[in-house]
Amino acid sequence: MLEDIISPCKADFAEGVQTVLRGHENRSRRVVLLKGNLVQNSRNSSSGISARVTKGGRNGFSSIGSYTPEAARSVLAAATENALFLDARAKEPGITFPAQPSGLITPHRDIIDFEQKRFIDACREVDAYIEKTYPNLISRRIIYTEDSQDKIIVTSDAASGHVTYPRCYIYVMLTAESKAGVPVELFRAFGGAGSFEDNFSNLESMYPEIDNLYGKLMDKAEGVYAEAGTKTVILGGMMGGMLAHEAVGHTVEADLVIGGSVAGPNLGKRVASDLVSLVDYAHTAFGEEAPLPVFLDDEGVIARDVTLIENGILKGYMNNRDTAERFGMEACGNARAWEFTDEPLIRMRNTAVLPGTSTLEEMIASIDDGYYLIDSGNGQADLTGEFMFGVTLGYEIKKGKLGRALLDTTVSGIAFEMLKSVDMVSNNITWSSSGFCGKKQPMPVGMAGPEMRCKITIGGR
Amino acid sequence: MVDVLERASVLEDMLKAKGVSKYAIDVSEGEMHELNTELSNFTLYRTIFSNSASVVVYIDNKKGSASGNSLLDEDLQQLVDDACSGAESAVADEANDIAPYQEPEVFHTGPYEPDMDRFYDRMEEMLTSIEQEYPKILLMQTIGSYTKSHSVYANSNGTRFESFDGVYNVGLEFAGNDGERTTGINGASVCMHDLDTPILDLSLLRTMLSNTQDSLYVVPMGEKFEGTVIFDPNATGSFVDMLVENFMSSTVIVEGTSLWLDKVGEQVSHESVTLRLQSQDERLVVQSPVTEDGYRAQNVTLIENGVLQSHLLSLYASRKTGRPVTKNSGSCYVLEPGNTPYKELLSGVKRGLLVGWFSGGRPGVNGEFSGVAKSSFYIENGEIKGTVMETMINGNLADVFKNVTGISSELYSDGIMAFPYVRVEGITISGA
Structure with missing residues (x-):
């Protein structure tokens, strides 16, 4: 979770412009099992600071992949320079946005990180259930995907705050052979907002839905073309x-x-x-x-x-x-x-x-x-x-x-x-x-x- | 400024200190300058400074990877720890591997410093030209960017590639609009290494603007029929992309679901079809000199005169299936042009469509597709009669490339890929 080191940088906002400074971290986790083979196993994170500076309705923006007060000051300067670059070349006067209600918005939702092993084990467990229960499938894919955003927002003339948006899903994709001998597929996504534990503490609760998905796939394997x-x-x-x-x-x-x-x-x-x-x-x-x-x-x-x-x-x-x-x-x-x-x-x-x-x-x-x-x-x-x-x-x-x-x-x-x-x-x-x-x-x-x-x-x- | 080579060495040292004997890393530093317009007014100037590092490790045939955007020592160490922890939790698979040693090389492509004043002037010149020459075009948004990066790829087999890349790109979103009617949204983009040519004179931009302007006036087409379709270069690109993904990509070959699983060496398309993946080609601006597996990329012919020459297989898919690896990561497609001028292709159509782009779902693994023909025109007896709305085309992807009856001698490139017009028979067309 980000610590607020950027609020004090409000003192560096330029006069006569409208400014938003944002500290921002994204994380993603991904595991892909293809017919039981682990073909993707990755973790990514990126964080940094951006500034948007608006003059006459024209926006200068800059960002840097560093989260320090010095980085905040450097993007504020670059964004201001960019706004002035456009303003100097503009042929018509622009608008100034009316001020927004102020306030400090801090809804609480932790971004909880887990070791990659939890995700791999979950995918393997679901994969093993499908392989054992439905041996006639010609292929199956299990994908765990998680992304989260963590933002601290500081503004010159609107509200500020600290917001977080974690979510995670397990995709189940099943492939069977149709009566004509060609592959047919169906998939279903499980999960939602929150962390792994919020959504997948009981994997067995997914199985009735997977059974239902398989049933639909068998229907589709016997399926017909729609009439145009x-x-x-x-x-x-x-x-x-x-x-x-x-x-x-x-x-x-x-x-x-x-x-x-x-x-x-x-x-x-x-x-x-x-x-x-x-x-x-x-x-x-x-x-x-x-x-x-x-x-x-x-x-x-x-x-x-x-x-x-x-x-x-x-x-x-x-x-x-x-x-x-x-x-x-x-x-x-x-x-x-x-x-x-x-x-x-x-x-x-x-x-x-x-x-x-x-x-x-x-x-x-x-x-x-x-x-x-x-x-x-x-x-x-x-x-x-x-x-x-x-x-x-x-x-x-x-x-x-x-x-x-x-x-x-x-x-x-x-x-x-x-x-x-x-x-x-x-x-x-x-x-x-x-x-x-x-x-x-x-x-x-x-x-x-x-x-x-x-x-x-x-x-x- | 970051010393990318030094950061790469630090990262390699961390991996060796951790006892990792098989790994691959990527470290890069980049910068982007981007000018945005809305309705032909400049509204945003964006400058981005970015770094990135990625680590892939193999421990006892188990693979883990991690990536991030900080090149500080503690963050690089975290990547190493995350990748190792991921690998230790993974499933052992003998197919996991990296490319063998390749001779070190340094690649330079494009300008390494932008001229933003001149770029601004070129953008402004383009906006003015569109306003004057295409009065019924509503130019919703343009994005002009200059991007540069300095990157290093290295692996535990001793391979080390260093790249310096710089490229300008302009993307446009536009629609036809005469105050009463509006067409669907259309888009185009083009890459360039210099600013010597007016942007509007590049690639298919003028044709796309002109066609969009002409799309305001819809003609009725009648009942469903089986007819001829000419795919314009953009639509051709979409169908090539779907063809490769559906029948030749690593996923469908490993799964065993490709209908071309055992077709290498066999005729799979019309004999006029030759499809290449080019890592270096004078017809393209963007080059891809290194593959994701760590090979020095080579030009690869996927289909030659209609005969399937190769699938598009990663090293993992190659080792998993016992088939040859493709030393190209697959993005720079060239469908070779034919001998027939576009106008002759058109004159030979009794009844059908000129398709600007295809709005449809990715076909199932069986290749069946159906979707909406966008920016498309009804053709009768060799003449374009007018634009169509709510018109769907249906068929099979493999059949599309079997039923080719002409490929244009004109070839268009957006700098990344190059495609001609392609004429195909036997497409089901249903519309209003």
């Missing part, structure tokens, strides 16, 4: 979360709105059916701590929730201090940086489509010919809201009942069109938090959704 075209489907909670993040969330990041996203001309307008509401939660959701809680962002803004869509109407954007001023909105703590070398960017935190009132059983029973699309391997979307999600697990729905499993396929659509077709929303949601969002820098994000019945374009043979 526009279909009525139920998007599972994981798919709903992917939609919340990729297809809608990015379009309502204010920097992308400025870049011409479809959300720009749609503020205050209907973009979804009135069953759909979307919120980016800061640290608490539905009365519990969100999967990846954020309390203070890297501009010193105290984190609050942002309502993005309410009953189908687009209500707001996610902002940093700059875009909040430009749009006349409030900054709510979305500006985050991944490593000490990185400047803060507008990022999602825990983005969720809110649950409705239907049950999954009712939803399946309501479909005569369609698909239940449960899990996604990846997804992409762009400024227009056109999205693509890979579907790794799904089933046919025929006459209100689940049918055969699907082989890998893809769904696509335009988010604000597709969301208007949502006519049933389930009464529960599924969170996921193991991934990284990529936007110049990686960033851990949480996402969630309920099951949603809608129309969507599905790829197939």
